[in-house]
Amino acid sequence: MKIFIGGSKTLKVLSPCMIRALEQVCKNGYEVLIGDCFGADRLVQEYLASRGYDKVTVYASGTRVRNNAGGFRAVMIGANGVNGFAFYRQKDIAMSLAADHALMFWDGVSKGTQCNIEDMERQEKFVAVIVAASKKPTRERVG
16 A cells, blocks of 8 residues: 655644554555655654654655655656746656555645645545644634
């Protein structure tokens, strides 16, 4: 079973809920497909490396891996002729196509993570989303 794990680049720490989900991934022996961005990608790579979990493949767009905290196997995805957001989306699209399921750690705002969720849904593949709690208190009144 291949699981695409991704999330928002704004994440600074993995929540206890996110860690429990990753523990289940390891316990089940899933093959992890993860991007090379900072934020969620880097945090998940570090967590898996700290556990000695080696069923991990890091996907990167173009010819350079930005983050590979565990020295995992890397797959380079061609992205000729595109730049910016579309450049980095190439690796995400490849992971969504290769994966059976997905686990996303979302800040509720990230356009990239939202696209990944939508890619999986379009393919009718299961995607679990854990929404990171906002650190900004709201002053809105209810009722």
